Amino acid sequence: MAAESLYTAIIGLPLLGFLIIGFLKNKISDNIAGILASTMVLIPFLIVSSVFFSLVNGGSAIHYYLLNWFTVGHYSVDYGIQLDRLSVVMSLFITGVGFLIHLYSVSYMKGDKNFSTYFSYLNLFIFFMLVLVLSDNYLGMYIGWEGVGLCSYFLIGFWYKNNEYSNAGKKAFVMNRVGDLGFMVGMFYVFYYTGSLEFVKVEQAIGMGAMTPIVLMIAASMLFVGATGKSAQIPLFTWLPDAMAGPTPVSALIHAATMVTAGIYMVIRSNFLYSLAPEVLNVVGIIGVASALYAAIVGMTQNDIKKVLAYSTVSQLGLMFLALGVGAYVTALFHVLTHAFFKALLFLGAGSVMHAVGGEQDIRKMGGLRKYMPITFATFLIASLAISGIPPFSGFFSKDEILAQAFQQNTLLWVLGLVASMMTAFYMFRLVFLTFYGDYRGNDDSKQKIHESPKLMTIPLVVLAILATVAGTLGLPHVLNMPHLLNDFLSPILASSARPQGHLEASTEFMLMGIATGGALVSIAIAYMMYISKKRVPDEDANYSGLTKVAYHKFYIDELYNAVIVRPMQWCSEFFHKVIDKVVVDGIVNMTGKASLLASDIVRTSQTGYTAFYILAMVLSACFILGYFFIGS
């Protein structure tokens, strides 16, 4: 029992932190709020770590009943906590990266007048994210799923006085709802056919053939619709770039490292479903690679430092879905893990840069920052190398594994994935060169103020940089004859691949690595030539033409959605407002009122106000009634 309450504390403490800070935000000082919030994430991290090490040493997974939510007929919805190998890996980096970002935020948000509110939301987010990954059933996962969406909405629109920002929050919320509907329908299917929502029971039921292939396909694809919403894949991705309106640490935590990977976690968790629906997996892979390519192309043209990173997130998530699509669940999780480190680092680095240059986000007005902020520069460079897939940084291993897995399944997927990751290298180094090299392009006034960020911000950067460098050792490629630690850790619960596969020959694998690394290096070289040798700076927005213009405007996808979905909806609501509501509904209501007014106008004439008349009426009526009875009887 004592142990169980310890595990419950994993999700309980962030919630407690949210409640305390949320209710007492006017009573406690900013520093206390920051320390409290960070502690409420650090302790769960320590607990999860201990569970992790006991699992590494062969301990068994923890799964226990927490509470009963409600009971309907014979079915009761229980909430249970499942700390198995998969959820422990997820919660480990959620709390770990979450803690670092909390620390960073203490410094980054200093002086904001809603400082405590910010931290209460951050704790609430960690709570919901842990609910999502630790739940032992789809419903609990769904609660967390909705909860993180809510926190994301709060935090995107954190500076709600700016109309554009709060609109971005609404956009994220609405788009996520579309995806969530898919998740719900998927859940309904699962529940209808298997009679349960618990992962273990659902898996058993499916193993016994509770769902026919068609039903499996529908359920899996519906759940995948949910994943596209949360993980920003085609077609529901447009909210993520806009979500950059929130404070930068939020972008790092929610919109890069944790929440957006929920879709991938869900697919991995439902692997028993997806492995039986290979058609859906094909779609997952195609959508993933399409998103990766699309976002990479758009990312190459963006000039807002956070927008570039946002598109790169969509692109990397696309690669993870590609991995899922080829059935390589562990590889996808591996990339989730390494991506969490280097992408959080990139965002925090971007935040540090923006902090230094007075909130400027346009890379055309930066440049030469290398001299002023060496730590930020060094860590940002490491993260860029990692995301570009340069060995020995972590991104190389995970990305290489994805591409190798894709190569085994389908050469076309491999080629497209390779192109996407080459473009990644290009736009990342375009970002690095424009931001940190060359001369400063802002005005002199802001130049005076450029400074390295305080320790509280640089320490998380350094820690993440170390992690982004070494995390690759968790999954060394097997040509090197080294253990794939993550795969070994997860092998008891996850088959390394859903699809039959032979090991690639060593020479082929080395060739694939060579091509990927070579491609990345070529991209970096091109970026170097363009932005350092030729000192090019992207043009003003208006000067774009041709394809660049199309890509800069994100292929007009937002405009397309506006024209196809938003406008017709507005027309519909206009119609319903002006015709159905104003004329029909209001008409009926007003008519009822008018009719009773008219009727009472007639009736009230009998109410003369003369008492004698009333008495006469009473007597006559009495006579009439009596007479009626006499004659009647």
Add this chain to the structure above:
Amino acid sequence: MNIEIISGVSVQAYIWLSLILFAIGVFGVLSRKNAIVIFMSVELMLNAANLLLVAFSKMYADTSAQVFVMFTMAVAAAEVAVGLAILVLMYRNTKTVNIDVLSKIKG
């Protein structure tokens, strides 16, 4: 002393008497404008009914009707108190007890 005479009167006579009293009451209520007179007429109707009840009680040798009469009188006393209070107020406000001035309750 005269109890013999009273009990010798037939029930028909009582019925006629109370009918007449009641009719006078109704006529008074309908024809007069003075609120006090109307009030008295109402009392007259009430007592016509009481008289009839007592008469029938005697005829059927059943005392329950007399109990009714007791209640009626008690209620009537309360009603008089309320009614007269209303009349006093009415007089204070309008300086008259003519019911036709009370036409403000017109709908």
